Amino acid sequence: MNDTTTQKLTLFNFWVAFGAFGLACFFGLYQVLERSGMFSFIQSPAVYFASVSTHGVLMAFVLTTFFIMGFGYYTATDSLKQPIWNPKLAWAGYGVCLFGVVLAAVPLLLGKASVLYTFYPPIQANAFFYIGATLLVVGSWIWAVIMIVMLQQWKQAHPGETVPLPMFATAANAFLWLWTSAGVAMEAVFQLLPWSLGLMDTIDVGLARTLFAWTLHPIVYFWLIPAYIALYSYVPQAAGGKLFSDELARLAFLLILVFGLPIGFHHLYMDPEQNHGWKLLHMVGTFAVAIPTLLTGFTVIASLEMAGRQRGGQGLFGWIGALPWKNPMVLAAILSLLMLVLGGFGGIVNASYAMNAMVHNTAWVPGHFHLIFAGTVVTLYFALAYQLWPRLCGRKLISEELVLVQLWSWFIGMGIMTTPWHVLGLLGQPRRISAVHYNSVLTLAWDPYELLMVIGGFVLLVSACLFVYLLYKTQTEGVGLESQSGDEGMNLQPVRPLPAWLNDFGLWNRVIGVLMALSYGVPILQFFFLKTYSPTAWGY
Amino acid sequence: MNSNSLMSTISSWINRFETELQVDKLERKWLRVALGMVVLFVGSILLTAIVSGVHPPSHVETIDSASLHLGGEFAEDKLGVQAEALADGTLLVKLVAGRYGFYPREIEIPAGRKIKFRIASMDVLHGAHIPMTNMSTMIVPGYVAEVTTVFPKPGEYPMLCNEYCGMGHDHMWSKVTVTTPEDWRAPAEEIRHE
Numbered sequence: 001m002n003d004t005t006t007q008k009l010t011l012f013n014f015w016v017a018f019g020a021f022g023l024a025c026f027f028g029l030y031q032v033l034e035r036s037g038m039f040s041f042i043q044s045p046a047v048y049f050a051s052v053s054t055h056g057v058l059m060a061f062v063l064t065t066f067f068i069m070g071f072g073y074y075t076a077t078d079s080l081k082q083p084i085w086n087p088k089l090a091w092a093g094y095g096v097c098l099f100g101v102v103l104a105a106v107p108l109l110l111g112k113a114s115v116l117y118t119f120y121p122p123i124q125a126n127a128f129f130y131i132g133a134t135l136l137v138v139g140s141w142i143w144a145v146i147m148i149v150m151l152q153q154w155k156q157a158h159p160g161e162t163v164p165l166p167m168f169a170t171a172a173n174a175f176l177w178l179w180t181s182a183g184v185a186m187e188a189v190f191q192l193l194p195w196s197l198g199l200m201d202t203i204d205v206g207l208a209r210t211l212f213a214w215t216l217h218p219i220v221y222f223w224l225i226p227a228y229i230a231l232y233s234y235v236p237q238a239a240g241g242k243l244f245s246d247e248l249a250r251l252a253f254l255l256i257l258v259f260g261l262p263i264g265f266h267h268l269y270m271d272p273e274q275n276h277g278w279k280l281l282h283m284v285g286t287f288a289v290a291i292p293t294l295l296t297g298f299t300v301i302a303s304l305e306m307a308g309r310q311r312g313g314q315g316l317f318g319w320i321g322a323l324p325w326k327n328p329m330v331l332a333a334i335l336s337l338l339m340l341v342l343g344g345f346g347g348i349v350n351a352s353y354a355m356n357a358m359v360h361n362t363a364w365v366p367g368h369f370h371l372i373f374a375g376t377v378v379t380l381y382f383a384l385a386y387q388l389w390p391r392l393c394g395r396k397l398i399s400e401e402l403v404l405v406q407l408w409s410w411f412i413g414m415g416i417m418t419t420p421w422h423v424l425g426l427l428g429q430p431r432r433i434s435a436v437h438y439n440s441v442l443t444l445a446w447d448p449y450e451l452l453m454v455i456g457g458f459v460l461l462v463s464a465c466l467f468v469y470l471l472y473k474t475q476t477e478g479v480g481l482e483s484q485s486g487d488e489g490m491n492l493q494p495v496r497p498l499p500a501w502l503n504d505f506g507l508w509n510r511v512i513g514v515l516m517a518l519s520y521g522v523p524i525l526q527f528f529f530l531k532t533y534s535p536t537a538w539g540y
Numbered sequence: 541m542n543s544n545s546l547m548s549t550i551s552s553w554i555n556r557f558e559t560e561l562q563v564d565k566l567e568r569k570w571l572r573v574a575l576g577m578v579v580l581f582v583g584s585i586l587l588t589a590i591v592s593g594v595h596p597p598s599h600v601e602t603i604d605s606a607s608l609h610l611g612g613e614f615a616e617d618k619l620g621v622q623a624e625a626l627a628d629g630t631l632l633v634k635l636v637a638g639r640y641g642f643y644p645r646e647i648e649i650p651a652g653r654k655i656k657f658r659i660a661s662m663d664v665l666h667g668a669h670i671p672m673t674n675m676s677t678m679i680v681p682g683y684v685a686e687v688t689t690v691f692p693k694p695g696e697y698p699m700l701c702n703e704y705c706g707m708g709h710d711h712m713w714s715k716v717t718v719t720t721p722e723d724w725r726a727p728a729e730e731i732r733h734e
């Protein structure tokens with residue numbers, strides 16, 4: 001089902017997402033140029049930190065949240081074959097989110113909220129920044145509720161039947177988001193908002209960091225799940241095969257939901273306010289959550305291999321060449337899996353409890369997350385946009401070739417930009433610094449890598465502009481499609497009835513409740529028993 | 541329950557789960573490889589942590605950042621490399637992190653000897669990292685950061701701030717000179733000027 005309400009809602013959400021993305025890429029280019037120290041006339045810490053704060057917020061919060069909401073509405077109606085529950089409410093959610101973004105954007109662009117997308121008090125931003133960010137989260141809760149209601153409606157209408165995989169994953173993401181955002185919501189409501197409005201003089205930074213860490217890890221799964229939906233539900237079909245195992249896919253989503261949540265302390269390994277016992281506990285969970293990703297890699301590669309062999313590929317690697325590399329969805333899957341492997345390796349270093357000290361807060365970290373987030377995740381967002389655009393606008397993509405050029409150039413640009421960042425990180429360059437020359441010989445070794453980083457940034461910006469251009473031109477000038485075809489593309493093979501624990505979230509929400517209480521209960525309560533001294537607000 | 545029966549309970553659970561899910565043969569193998577890898581990583585980390593005591597800085601100790609200068613161990617005249625080593629020979633170094641520097645701005649310490657840093661922030665968040673070494677910690681206002689390490693190689697190192705702390709963050713560093721153990725002299729009891 002692809003009614004006009006859904007089309008419109010999805011397109012409106014997507015345009016905010018991709019508009020934010022395109023804009024933020026210009027900030028990104030400015031940042032690599034400024035950071036390189038090669039152009040003294042653009043150097044300014046004030047502009048740099050306003051820029052990084054804006055870039056981070058646009059990419060991590062605006063692009064992702066709006067893309068996920070739009071994709072969720074589309075997936076729910078398309079896979080459940082039922083209209084959106086309460087479209088007025090959905091539009092209200094959209095409005096609240098957008099209003100929040102505008103409210104936060106003003107202080108960001110004026111340099112009144114250069115506190116980075118991670119907030120990190122006691123440096124204080126203008127109150128409108130925190131209010132805007134909170135509204136963005138609140139609006140997205142409306143989306144999550146709509147997803148969950150639609151799942152329940154479908155289940156009531158189809159007792160005993162198995163929820164289609166794409167919707168199962170989308171509902172998992174809605175639950176994941178409600179749990180995930182609770183951490184930062186508590187930080188906002190009990191700490192940041194009253195403090196920035198002057199109702200409270202001081203702020204317990206240890207507590208604030210603990211609550212933010214609650215959100216900071218699972219949020220990456222919130223961003224990742226749509227990408228995994230693409231891998232499971234679109235890629236096998238696009239490659240000319242079928243999904244290797246529908247049930248293991250469900251298991252992977254459940255494992256992400258359950259283990260992705262109680263592990264935020266790997267962001268606090270280097271922090272003094274939590275004891276190492278808790279950090280060790282979260283470390284174990286951090287590695288456990290690698291399992292669903294390893295499963296996903298296997299299932300998707302196996303599906304691709306089956307498709308490649310069906311297309312006549314032979315031998316150990318022949319099937320790879322036989323894949324339809326010119327299909328955007330397949331190409332995106334291959335490129336993003338490559339980046340996932342490299343980024344996953346880096347992630348294991350980050351997660352390693354003691355080894356983390358070598359890379360913590362160095363340029364390695366933006367290298368890592370640009371590779372896996374701006375690389376793997378965003379490449380699959382691109383592919384989903386190319387997949388859905390014709391069906392949302394009723395027009396053919398204006399150019400198949402340019403789509404491939406865009407995907408390849410993004411991959412190449414990411415490679416050129418993130419490789420030197422990893423090296424720079426190992427050489428000790430901190431993240432989040434503007435151009436700087438420390439007067440130390442050690443830091444002279446950084447220079448050659450900065451040039452590569454700039455080249456990578458240019459390639460990426462061109463690719464990003466091409467992406468937005470292709471979508472815009474398709475929507476305005478694309479050749480009309482004759483008929484609105486059904487659900488070609490989305491994997492909706494019938495599945496046998498599954499045990500309730502694989503078809504429902506009730507049990508899993510209870511498991512998460514227990515795990516969260518175990519892993520965050522004492523670490524949060526300790527701040528009410530410790531004699532803490534909270535600092536006052538600081539400017540920058 | 542002994543470890544044998546524990547293992548067999550676990551494997552019968554895995555079997556039940558795999559039949560209920562109709563897991564493919566190849567997938568079973570991969571699931572085991574994946575589990576094996578995770579157990580190996582977690583196991584080696586737990587081993588170094590629990591047996592050899594390798595932990596990241598996790599010293600839960602609070603302090604009033606606003607009154608560091610008024611006295612106590614982080615008063616200006618108490619900072620730097622401490623004249624008296626700890627009982628086990630570890631050298632103690634006390635630093636204050638504040639916009640935009642680590643005070644005192646220069647310290648000299650010997651290679652090959654355990655150094656314990658105690659660092660407090662007098663304002664906002666900072667991070668301390670000495671590149672190419674594992675001396676790294678966050679410095680959170682209200683808490684004392686404590687990290688112990690050994691520098692194997694003599695040389696001049698920068699200590700960089702690696703958490704955004706304001707417009708001068710780029711310029712927040714100090715100098716750490718690691719000397720050979722022979723060249724190193726314990727600091728005299730003198731008032732240090734930064």
Ligand code: HEM
Nearest residue numbers: 025028029031032056059116117374431432433457460461
């Ligand atoms: C044209 C492409 C891009 C360029 C040139 C670029 C460049 C940069 C640079 C130079 C930084 C600052 C690093 C630092 O000072 O530590 C940064 C930070 C960041 N970027 Fe990008 N980026 C690009 C695309 C993306 C994309 C597509 C995403 C995610 C979807 C993304 C997410 C982020 C985030 C979350 C930060 C962190 C900000 C912070 O540390 O507070 N970037 N980027």
Ligand SMILES: [Cu+2]
Nearest residue numbers: 216217266267
């Ligand atoms: Cu994380």
Ligand SMILES: [Cu+2]
Nearest residue numbers: 666701705712
């Ligand atoms: Cu600093």
